[in-house]
Amino acid sequence: MADPTQDSRAWWRTSIIDIEPGRIDIRGYPIQDLIGRLDFVEMIWLMVAGEKLAPGRRDLLQAALVAAVDHGPLAPSISIARMAATCGVGLNSAMASAINVLGDVHGGAGQECLTIYAAVDERQQAGMAIPDAVEQVLRPYLDKRRNIPGFGHRFHKRDPRAVKLLALTEAAAARDEVSGRFVAIGRGIEAWLGDQKKTVLPMNIDGATAVIFAELGVPPELGRGLFVLSRSVGILAHAWEQTQQGGRIKGPVPPAVGYTYEGPQNKTDE
Template sequence: MPPTVQDVADWWATAVSRVEPDVIELRGRPVQEIIGGMSFVAVIWLLLRGEPPTPAQEKLLEVALVSSVDHGPHAPSIAVARIAATCGIGLNNAVASAVNTLGDVHGGAGEQCMRMLAEVAARAETGEPVERAASSVVAKWRARSRYLPGYGHRFHTVDPRRDPLLRHVEEAVADGTVAGGYLRAAVAVEQILATGRARPVPINVDGCTAVIYGELGFAPPLARGLFVLSRSVGILAHAWEETGQGRRNKGPIPPSITPTYLPGSGHALET
């Protein structure tokens, strides 16, 4: 039997939006009520979760999104955006080029940290002391890689975003907005990493936002998706700024500096 019109309609069945002549609804809510009635952050929650957030949930999501918008041209995504903007392409292409660099290494730590903290929190929920759960999970993750997602920073001794973000989570726990399992797990991991070290390894912005997204009930892959939404703001701002500076074909280093030549090696220098 050939496909029917209904078969085609069902192929694209969605609960996210309804768009028909003279009708636009987002999760069943008329767009004319949403415009001016909900913040952008609340709409993000609505589309991802199906229901609008409470004011306290909206506030906590907002601080996480704000914290990750930019980290300067040292961040590969920002550098790529600025380079791409000088190559004769549009802003959308520059933004897309930059977003496409956000992978497991750059941009994925939040998702990875959220998965790690979820393991700690789940074990703690069974009655295991959170410190012991954290120690076991950290050992397992360290067996895979010497890098622990969400902790430490190559620039900051203490990430300046750590304290305000965790303070907002603590307030949300105190008023009953979130349960606090991810926060307790994150602090326990941080304490383990500080043991026996002259210089601690504090939680960074990826870890803090992982705590927030976990406390708010988002699935781990959305930690990366939400980071992409957040970082896109900085990407756009840098790409736009670069278009006004008059450079063409901007490379990663000034033309006066030439890369180190490694004759016959083909291997990069150790860093």
């Protein structure tokens, strides 16, 4: 007689965790063997990639996650976390409200940048020089007057986070801990944009973290997930700080600032 629970057991399939009373195995490792031995960044990678990270590669991932945690209370996701905290919701709701706005526009540049790097790399691996590959991939962006994700910043003339991350990645490449291919691609895009726009348009945090994620073999969609994981730390910190500060139903600006009304005036039914 067929096991009536067989179909139910196959309903969810996972290679991440195997659990039963008294036993928890993560990717085949007993959890008690990981506790106290893996740091949090190593555990993240084991969970999402299914393997342990070599020390140099772990340091790069850690640097990328540290660099992207916060960009101030005027960043939309951070503002939303703080506003939600003044509305009487718990930390989980404040965090969820903030995380839910990390989409294509706010939070998605790294994913798109990873896609661009992959397209340039594919052409380079086929024998095309980096400047020609960059031209082929990015010319449509310029022709349509689209922003180039990962390059330039509305606030920083040169993003200090990107400068540090690129230096760390170049050092790791010199030690053969990563290939260095995507560092070269990122630098090649910077140079090409400088020629096209006749001005410096340096890499920003999204472009630099995308370099690291690409060097580690992270797919674009997972790259966004890792960014969200990183920014969640800042979201939590701001939501908690606002909870401690108090305040009730705070909007995006003080009430005295007001807003602009653009609708009709003095309408009547007569």
